[in-house]
Amino acid sequence: MPADISMGLALDVAAELGIPTVGLWPAAVLQLAVLLRVPKLIDDGLIDENGTPLMKHKMIQLSPMTPSIHPMNLVWLNIDDSPSTPKFMFDFQLRNYRVAETTNWVLCNSSLELELQGFKLVPKALPIGPFLATNRLGNFSGNFWPEDPTCLQWLDQQLPGSVIYVAFGSFIVFDQIQFQELALGLEITEKPFIWVVREDITKGKHHNYPKWLNERVGNQCRIVSWAPQAAVLGHSSIACFISHCGWNSTMEGVSNGVPFLCWPYFADQFLNESYISDIWKIGLKLQKDEGGIIRKEEIKSKVEQLVGDENFKTRAIELKQMVTKSVGDGGSSDKVFKNFVQWLKS
Template identity: 75%
Template sequence: MGNPHLLVVPYPAQGHVIPFMELSQNLAKQGIKISFVNTEFNHKRVIDALGKKLDENGLLHLVSVPDGLEDGEDRNQIGNLTERLCQVMPGQLKELIDKVNGSDDNKISCVLADISLGLAFDVAAEQGIPTAGLWPASMFQLMFFLRIPKLIEDGLIDGNGTPLMKHKMFQLSPMTPVIQPINFAWLSFGNSPSTQKFMFDFLRLNNKAVETADWILCNSSLELEPEACNLVPKVLPIGPLSAANRFGNLSGNFWSEDPTCLQWLNQQSPGSVIYVAFGSSTVFDEIQFQELALGLELTKKPFLWVVREDIIKGKHQFYPQGFKERVSNQGKIVSWAPQVAVLGHSSIACFISHCGWNSTIEGVSNGVPFLCWPCFSDQFLNESYIYDIWKVGFKLKRDERGTIRKEEIRTKVEQLVGDEDFKTRAVELKQMVTKSVGEGGNSDKTFKNFVDWLKS
């Protein structure tokens, strides 16, 4: 048998592609050949954002399959995207495997797929190819999905995933996040009951991959989630991948990064800048966007704010009147930032974040305190980790209309930056996490064992 050849299949969303790309680069550095599967739509975006040829010692190849959606359809509609993927992707992956195996002496020796894409495991099993799964979010979120049958049995949800006690908060064990039924992940993937039911069933089916795969890895660390790791022993923490991949040249970004923000950060004093970024799919209404803008202005602190071109519902950026002129010396606004480099910069004071898992562990890996602004899916659980368990940040309160007001932003920034304890705890957490991916750490050992298995 030739060298190991891995077919890598992430769920087609930015927060999934990035950790898969980080792990793929780390594997390619170990001499393992990778065929990395994006959907055609995302493949084009990754190539455009790169702006240069990709070469991880020639071992990492980007390939693509259709996602089943038409050109203009909205790929942030997770329910719709997932339904189409389920229809077209199994056949496409099978064809791709046949094509690679027919033309390459290095046949595919393992499929490394996203646990959020159970269908990839079914395709691999039909072809008799060994499988490994990567869960790109927190160990706790996976553990929670694995508990779905128990949640039904205990009368917390019905068979469609509808919460039966909407406002009763609960914890599965003392050192795990607080759960609010109204924020269950599957409820945020679509507005109609049929989409919710589809996503609920989809998540339940994905659980099967955890039982069948040869390896299950998670982009987390034992230090961050000791309790959750102990409760699902089959799943092995291998992260944070962003901390392990310090010098990766390719992040799998869907947007071009604006490198000028790093030069701008160089001109700011240490620990002075508020970094504001909401990931790849958060969308604001105009009122909320304007409150955020005015809140940043009110802090009178320097800020670096990532404003994607599609961040406002149906409108292009709509700043308050005169805002850009007034803050021209205070803030820098970019459309996408090299986030890991930004968070590692000495001038950053705190991170206003949607608390997606990648952003959460990138902040933690760099010892940065948080202001939490969760919007959907697992972001509320991650907020609970940051606020309730690790105690490295604050929550932002919403008014009766659900808006976070400018005064709230100013007040919380002052409290967070004015309290040294947050920074101290954040730095302690950073040291634990860095140790985990360093030589001989827990995550490092898992990675090396996985590489040995792939090569055996």
């Protein structure tokens, strides 16, 4: 029986009935490895039994060639601002993810080329990804917002490798100060950009910056409420991706050979940022000021640094070629998946 590992109860019931179980893990396999090593983190004195860091400045690294994790970026500490959330999420995740130790296999949306060391830490994890929207059979209707495909026509009018794509997923909400700094930062890059601006992307009163921005920059920008992201990232005019670094967005960017500017907000996004900037070296981190704001000057500077250094694009293309090969016929993920199918049939 296959089920998302976050649905631990379903897998527990299947195991009690003697039904073989297979977990599905949609994030980086290293994130699963961190959760499975919580007892060791406690024994080593890095966190207490509630998941609270005891050594708040000692980086956590599970093995060489895996990202170092700041203890304050552990996933259960970065869900929301409620003081009760970290303990609740810590207990919830441990209860659910312990089932990963009892499942027969865990299917992962990743590949050996991306996370070789991570898969060594979780031997029963099977790399069968990346799963991509472009590989779906038939139409997919699972978007939170209706897509605006007209932005693709606008992209057709732009020069190759010239456009900044800006998207932060379905849940991130900006305060007005940060939203304005982002708008100003995009303007002063003097580069064309597509910006996905959901209706609920800011706190409080609905923003009016996109209208103001359109008046200032004209055809330099295209603002949409939701974009066909896979098609946008695969377009030849895209230069880079300013992203929250959710795993799905990360896999889509990697699979299209697009460099990243990393803007993580919560949960596993900080780990993904470390993969992008520190391990794969296909992107840069954006730095906040003392007030916790990413200023317009920082955005402009990092965009110029990213698109001005061909090494980022070269490495991104090389990584794209590796993951494309992995899911192709005879590739590493393809072989793992076919072996898994044979196991199901046996």
